[in-house]
Amino acid sequence: MSEPVKVLSAFGSIYGHRPEVALRIKGIPYELLLEDLPNNKSELLLTCNPVHKLVPVLIIVTRSICESLIIVEYIDEAFEGPPLLPADPYERATARFWAQFIDQKFARPFWMSICRADGDKKEEGEFFKEAKANLLLLEGQLKGKRFFGGDSIGLVDIAASGLARWLQAFEEFPVLHRWAKAYAGDERAKECLPNMDELVSKFTAVRKKLQAMAEVQK
Structure with missing residues (x-):
């Protein structure tokens, strides 16, 4: 094309x-x-x-x-090029399942938690407790493989890419920690991943702004 x-x-x-x-x-x-x-x-x-x-x-x-x-x-x-989904129908369906799982359990809830204006510590604690349990499930999908897609980046790796920067700091999940370093170290992914310091700075500023707006509305 x-x-x-x-x-x-x-x-x-x-x-x-x-x-x-x-x-x-x-x-x-x-x-x-x-x-x-x-x-x-x-x-x-x-x-x-x-x-x-x-x-x-x-x-x-x-x-x-x-x-x-x-x-x-x-x-x-x-587009032609390296496949992002498996050719086998069952494996394709499985990849789609885990990609949706990541969106439902991590992507949207994670960023909503970061940007919450009220900073409810109890609710955040419950979210991270559930997140740890789900991370263990993801670790099970990675064992014996470099990426979720096998030896190369696939749909599930791309779905989980939002975790790649953050999981490099979570050594309590050694399999995911290794995956995160491998994903962030891939030249194609590295070129379009945001700088971690800039990312933290942005979301810290967003959260502070939302908290300030919430205080004004009280």
Whole structure:
């Protein structure tokens, strides 16, 4: 496919990283367009994703695809290059299951916990207790393998990519710790992973702003 490819994303977006690394694995050049979220959404974003008005969005000429995991599967089907999903139907279904598991149990709840304005310690403690149990389940899927996809990065690794930076600090999960270092060390992933210091700084600032707004509203 020779049409120009664009990715609408935002700095630090774990969802925006997914189509980027998928395109890099496939060797597809693309133009990255960063949105100033949440308050200054471009007309292009509102036009290409009128339902959710969120990033990422994959744009190929006049066609747009939304939702990060759907985009990754589209890239796998539409472009030649290393496969991101297994060829076997059962293994493909299993990969999709674990990718959805990661989104449901980690991605959205994790960032909601970070950005909570009230800082409810009890609720946060319950979330992290459940998260540890789910991390053990993920470790079980990794044993004996370099990546969830085997010897190379696949759909589940890309779904879990938002954890890669953070899990490098969690040595109590040695299998995931090793995976996180391997993922973040992959040249294709490294090129589009946000700098950890900048990431922490951004989300610290977001949380402080939300807490300040919550205090004003009391």
